[in-house]
Amino acid sequence: MPTSPVRHRRSGSRLGIRRTGFALVGTAALALSTALVPSAATASDIPPEGEVETSDNVEHVANSPLESPLDNTGSDLAFTGDYAIAGNYDGFVIYDISDPENPRTVSQVLCEGGQGDVSVSGDLLYFSVDYPREDETCGSPSSDPSDADAFEGIRIFDISDVTQPRYVSAVRIDCGSHTNTLVPGEDGETDYIYVSSYGPSEEFPNCQPPHDKISIVEVPLDDPASSEVVNEPVLFPEGGNEGDEDLLRPTEGCHDITAYPELEVAAGACMGDGVLMDISDPVEPRVFEQVQDENFAFWHSASFSNDADTVLFTDELGGGVAPTCNEEIGPERGADAFYSVLGKFDKGANDPKLRFDGYFKIDRHQSDNENCVAHNGSLIPVEGGDYYVQAWYQGGVSLIDFNKSKKPEEIGYFERGPVSEDELVTGGSWSAYYYNGYIYSRDITEGLDVLKVNDERLSSAEDVTYDEFNPQSQPRY
Template identity: 35%
Template sequence: MAIFALLVPATPGSAGHDGDPGTRNLQPAGHTADNRPATDFFQPFFTDVAFWGKLAYQGVWWGGFRIIDVSRPHSPRVLSEVDCGVFQGDVGVWGNLVFRSVDAPVTATTAQGTCNNDSPAVLSQTGGFEGIQIFRVRDTRRASARDLVTVVGTDCGSHTHTVVPDPRNDRVLIYVSSSGAAPEYPRTRFGNRCAAEHGKFQIVEVPLRAPHRARVVADVPLGRSAGAVVANDCHDIGVLINRGRRLAVCAGDVSVVFDISNPARPRFLRSFTVPGVSSWHSGQFSYDGRVTVMGWEPGGGVAPECEATDPAINKSIFFFETATGRLLGTWVLPRPQAATENCTIHNYGIVPTARRDVLVTGAYQAGTWVVDFTDPRRPRTVAWSDPRPQDPANLTLAGAWGSYWYNGRIFETNITEGLNTFQLKDRVVRGARWQPFLNPQTQLGPVG
């Protein structure tokens, strides 16, 4: 947050990206026409996005989430906005259940009290609720804080989370990423605590017929090597469930891969990293599970880390052999960014096709990029849209938080602009599977 204090509010700009630099095969298709400059970390700017059918659920950093009708991708329409909760606000969805991450202790005594977000004073350094909020949205046009069903406290909070379906047991599991073990505090009335030696992620069980009974059902150790904890926490957890492949990867101090054949009891397989990466940010897999895709976030997402003079490692995506952890290759953002543009490779998703391995990524003010890594030793750029700096004179927080392929379109969730859509016309996405839903970090088959 200290870095953010140096930023200047973004100047208002026109919504949409017609006329931006980019490749001809990636065309702007629609937008929600929002303008929410991020002036500090107590603002309702936009975070990640999840999809269920023809609806998008977009997280709001300081505030809650909103529901958008994307049945016409060229003209997405906001249906409602829920005002409930503090940062970080990443969301997941299953049916009419919406899960939201809270990553700061809130001085609340009831579940509804976790909605009190009108002042930074709701935060506490001595302990309070942080974890997962669970909403049941019965009317998407009238969603509100009254739809909050319960909250589940998780140790050191929930920076992000990953939705893992478990239909055999009529439940969904939520893998909770804490990102950092701070501030430290003893156990609260909500069951969460935070200690410096975290070394795990937690699993929350949500019974689909009784979501109010959601609870933490497991602590998953991140493993040990020579008596020392392999990693202390996860920033994101990528999950693959496709034709017998059941894997998870914790993006933390190192990359930690698990077998999740039993999703409630992940089994440690291996860990790996590369010199120069201090902490991983996001992890995914090729749909056959053979390649693990990792990214990191130097500068915390608020710094300009993609200038021509920056080292390649700061603006790279890494491809590892899942079975061994051997680095196969890297893709480096080929377009230099300005000193006024916050930039790293941020959140990405894998296109659901067995024909090729293709990812779509958001890179803050570097925009949206499409990369073919079918040959991970020689990944290549397929398409891109890179807007001009939000403010040519001052460093601002803006740009693509994450970009995802969903049913024939690329959806970019943008920090200040809301939701942008793009149409990609390229053979690499031919045969991409239609999906009835999509959650960040969760890859579900069958594909292949």
């Protein structure tokens, strides 16, 4: 069972790099990517530059390209009714997906501030800002993180009119908001937002080390302008996994959290650690299980099975900018790790534990010019079955059967050829989620892809429909 950090060398892992949508940027990313470059996959196995390839059970039915002014890096997705909301490093886009095979841009909001993680709650949109700005408003210039007056945190928008989203307010957060997770309040009158951020430095007055915490924002739904931080729980009072120099980053709070509100639990991917949390009191989450993995460089994201008897964690080896899907890196790094949950999430019972079961990594080896690693995904809602759709950057989109968590396998895929056949250019699928009969993939450079699955094993998923879907606020079906 994995217990300690992996022992292999990486350039740039402790260079004090400022937070980004990927783990590293600039020369550090280049050094890291170079260190991980494998022997190229066989040329005949790699689709030509930009060309789409799918398995027989997956059909690529639509693409909506990035449009000016939001033609920067595309990021994560959230869904409400007939609309998909797509984050971007320069703001967000709302797509009409009432006809999934003909998605249409309804509105674009230019509002710079980093990767732009998004969550939706009724008429409200929560938007992450993790690049310092001079003030809270859209259009404010970038600022230096050493400026104590700089703004980072959560911006809140009213999207009751999807054609004209309206800026409502903002909440300042220590170290900003790299990702955000919606936890609806039981009273139906309040939302809680779990904000994850990292990258502290003694030079940043608003982002001081050790930063072993998350921030919790309370949003009164009838007065979102009065939203505020109501707690900053320290998840790692003893420092988490901070002492191993071979981690991509030490534990500094969390990178991302997936809540399962109906079961009052959450799973956190926290750079050096994976955790399970009791969120029965959403303002006072409690860590009751903490695991480390000798093959994980960067605990990135998490998902539960529908019955919450399995947790899938992802390792973003290389920070999303390196080519790690190859024979040399192997199947146990830059992969998914599956853990069985031993025990029940019952109040008053013993806290459940996590038992490592196995890894999954795509075996469609990518070229040395394609960044590829495990990234964001969601369950395919098949009653009584465990199936998952997941983004792998330039490894494309993978359909995974994990009914046997010790032996998960790919059962379908979609991918493009490299962004460039001549050099390593970052691109590919950032996130891939199943929503009301289709898979939506947010491509970093190519916009929104829509996929249709034709597979008897997954056909019952078409009977499951949602009015709203935030993949990091996992519903039960």
